[in-house]
Amino acid sequence: MQHEFDFDGADEQGSEISTVHQFALKPFLARLLRHSRLSLEEHTAILNLKGRVARANIHHDIVSSGRAISHACLIVQGVVGRFDQIADGHRQITALHLPGDICNLHSVVWPDAWLGLEALSATTVLLIPIVELRALAAIHPAIALAFWLDTTVDASICAKWVSKLGRGDARGRLAHLLCELGVRMEQAGLATRTEFPSMIAQAQIADALGLSIVHVNRTMQSLKRDGLIRKRGHMILVDDWERLSTIAEFDPHFLLIAVSDETGKSEKVTPR
Amino acid sequence: MQHEFDFDGADEQGSEISTVHQFALKPFLARLLRHSRLSLEEHTAILNLKGRVARANIHHDIVSSGRAISHACLIVQGVVGRFDQIADGHRQITALHLPGDICNLHSVVWPDAWLGLEALSATTVLLIPIVELRALAAIHPAIALAFWLDTTVDASICAKWVSKLGRGDARGRLAHLLCELGVRMEQAGLATRTEFPSMIAQAQIADALGLSIVHVNRTMQSLKRDGLIRKRGHMILVDDWERLSTIAEFDPHFLLIAVSDETGKSEKVTPR
DNA sequence: CGGCGGTTTGACCTTCCTCAACTTCTGTGG
DNA sequence: CCACAGAAGTTGAGGAAGGTCAAACCGCCG
Numbered sequence: 001m002q003h004e005f006d007f008d009g010a011d012e013q014g015s016e017i018s019t020v021h022q023f024a025l026k027p028f029l030a031r032l033l034r035h036s037r038l039s040l041e042e043h044t045a046i047l048n049l050k051g052r053v054a055r056a057n058i059h060h061d062i063v064s065s066g067r068a069i070s071h072a073c074l075i076v077q078g079v080v081g082r083f084d085q086i087a088d089g090h091r092q093i094t095a096l097h098l099p100g101d102i103c104n105l106h107s108v109v110w111p112d113a114w115l116g117l118e119a120l121s122a123t124t125v126l127l128i129p130i131v132e133l134r135a136l137a138a139i140h141p142a143i144a145l146a147f148w149l150d151t152t153v154d155a156s157i158c159a160k161w162v163s164k165l166g167r168g169d170a171r172g173r174l175a176h177l178l179c180e181l182g183v184r185m186e187q188a189g190l191a192t193r194t195e196f197p198s199m200i201a202q203a204q205i206a207d208a209l210g211l212s213i214v215h216v217n218r219t220m221q222s223l224k225r226d227g228l229i230r231k232r233g234h235m236i237l238v239d240d241w242e243r244l245s246t247i248a249e250f251d252p253h254f255l256l257i258a259v260s261d262e263t264g265k266s267e268k269v270t271p272r
Numbered sequence: 273m274q275h276e277f278d279f280d281g282a283d284e285q286g287s288e289i290s291t292v293h294q295f296a297l298k299p300f301l302a303r304l305l306r307h308s309r310l311s312l313e314e315h316t317a318i319l320n321l322k323g324r325v326a327r328a329n330i331h332h333d334i335v336s337s338g339r340a341i342s343h344a345c346l347i348v349q350g351v352v353g354r355f356d357q358i359a360d361g362h363r364q365i366t367a368l369h370l371p372g373d374i375c376n377l378h379s380v381v382w383p384d385a386w387l388g389l390e391a392l393s394a395t396t397v398l399l400i401p402i403v404e405l406r407a408l409a410a411i412h413p414a415i416a417l418a419f420w421l422d423t424t425v426d427a428s429i430c431a432k433w434v435s436k437l438g439r440g441d442a443r444g445r446l447a448h449l450l451c452e453l454g455v456r457m458e459q460a461g462l463a464t465r466t467e468f469p470s471m472i473a474q475a476q477i478a479d480a481l482g483l484s485i486v487h488v489n490r491t492m493q494s495l496k497r498d499g500l501i502r503k504r505g506h507m508i509l510v511d512d513w514e515r516l517s518t519i520a521e522f523d524p525h526f527l528l529i530a531v532s533d534e535t536g537k538s539e540k541v542t543p544r
Numbered sequence: 545c546g547g548c549g550g551t552t553t554g555a556c557c558t559t560c561c562t563c564a565a566c567t568t569c570t571g572t573g574g
Numbered sequence: 575c576c577a578c579a580g581a582a583g584t585t586g587a588g589g590a591a592g593g594t595c596a597a598a599c600c601g602c603c604g
Binding site for chain 1: 363364365366386387421426434438
């Protein structure tokens with residue numbers, strides 16, 4: 001039984017599994033329910049998914065490019081980056097994934113990995129066999145659509161990144177990433193958009209923004225100098241969300257928020 | 273009945289429609305079959321889709337951002353660009369779509385348009401009501417998966433663009449785009465990868481690559497000077513595919529080619 | 545023939561990269 | 575509790591890639 005995984009030792013206990021499953025699958029279900037409406041039967045079908053808990057240390061590859069995928073990777077804790085390897089040794093991060101995300105859900109329809117997944121912090125994941133997810137999608141068409149929509153969110157974020165990398169200077173890119181992370185953490189119930197943990201290092205921000213480490217550092221300082229953000233311990237505080245999102249030209253539409261407005265946000269997307 | 277469309281006059285005739293439908297839907301079906309296996313019943317279900325033919329002149333928006341989507345847009349002729357509008361008036365193209373593509377298939381699961389679609393050349397499209405596609409997906413689970421996989425291809429291309437825009441100089445980006453277009457046109461049966469029409473202007477290439485027009489021009493000349501490409505009329509000739517794809521670091525994996533190898537390409541993806 | 549969209553060229557300037565050193569933080573073992 | 579090593583963050587100087595502006599040029603079509 002091969003793992004496409006660098007996990008450090010046997011850390012799965014019979015008793016731990018069920019609790020971790022609850023802990024892991026509920027946020028994922030919540031993420032799906034932000035966009036899709038599922039029946040109670042479908043809820044339980046998702047919550048009953050089986051998987052193997054594994055941990056990855058920072059900088060370890062969860063999936064190396066070029067290998068076939070047998071398991072989807074549901075993040076329990078930590079941050080995972082999808083990356084593309086460049087010939088000169090550099091990496092470009094093409095997507096960031098937070099707890100509650102399945103970072104390779106698209107593998108349900110295309111289980112070949114031309115991409116890589118790297119733990120950007122100490123990470124706990126639940127490895128769910130692709131075949132189980134595919135079976136679930138086959139039995140419950142609504143779940144198939146929910147999965148598809150979930151990957152559409154990722155695609156939408158990816159398109160926004162293209163836009164930011166193509167047009168947009170270092171300040172705009174960094175500001176946008178901070179806004180995006182803040183809102184996504186808030187959505188996931190992990191923090192607020194104006195106060196969230198800075199979970200990844202500047203080198204990794206650089207790989208995400210297509211900048212050098214040095215320039216990320218200077219740009220970060222420039223945002224601090226202007227009173228937009230601040231750091232307290234490992235927390236990033238956004239002191240002026242208005243100005244930061246203006247610099248970023250941040251329009252949360254691209255996160256495909258809303259539909260079922262359980263969060264009671266006053267400003268919501270209205271599909272006419 | 274509102275159109276989200278700038279089409280120039282009443283150009284749909286009863287007699288024309290059926291032939292255009294054949295002409296339009298067959299390449300789309302072929303595109304799906306490149307990745308997915310569908311039953312004969314599903315084939316005909318797709319070929320029997322109804323839509324309205326419309327034309328868009330170059331530079332006309334097919335879908336403006338911020339409007340709701342009621343129709344999916346199957347390209348019959350021409351090139352369509354997905355773009356994101358930037359505050360300073362610039363545009364960043366986030367995806368290019370060729371004949372046979374439905375350029376907003378994701379609207380089946382998320383019919384809200386935060387993006388825009390622009391005709392990058394004189395374009396003929398078939399506007400298919402989203403509700404019909406959704407119904408099709410509901411009735412035929414295999415079609416739902418095929419649609420999902422089709423949007424996954426787009427997402428995969430998008431991720432590659434992020435990688436190229438983030439790390440990669442002008443030469444690499446342009447070379448990669450030329451390789452991508454060549455292979456995609458070849459897949460679509462429109463041309464070969466070493467000789468294909470240059471359907472879009474340098475200004476639009478600039479908007480896709482995140483470069484200035486001037487720099488695209490100079491980079492193009494530099495590729496010509498090195499004997500990699502040539503122009504004959506409106507055709508782009510790739511004289512040295514090897515060297516061009518090396519410069520581009522072009523690895524066709526990201527196009528998610530293969531599965532059913534009808535093209536007889538010797539080098540194919542082998543999911544281990 | 546004139547005009548328009550697309551392409552080409554040159555000069556100058558900004559942004560960001562590279563390299564290399566240095567500092568601060570963090571965790572680990574003595 | 576300190577010492578140390580490794581990782582992360584910070585700083586400065588010089589250089590390269592690409593942007594901006596402005597002007598010409600070309601082919602196409604009315």
